Amino acid sequence: MSSRAERSETAKIQEGKALLAPLLDAMAKLRAEAAARATRKGNGK
Numbered sequence: 001m002s003s004r005a006e007r008s009e010t011a012k013i014q015e016g017k018a019l020l021a022p023l024l025d026a027m028a029k030l031r032a033e034a035a036a037r038a039t040r041k042g043n044g045k
Contacts, residue, residue: 005012
């Protein structure tokens with residue numbers, strides 16, 4: 001488990017967040033679009 005960053009290893013944590021940012025952004029966008037679709041569908045439009 002040496003790939004796991006300790007809480008005190010801020011450089012590793014920031015690197016991991018930077019690497020995952022595009023994926024997390026895309027997933028958040030998909031979730032928002034799904035919620036918008038559900039809202040429109042629920043309003044009968």
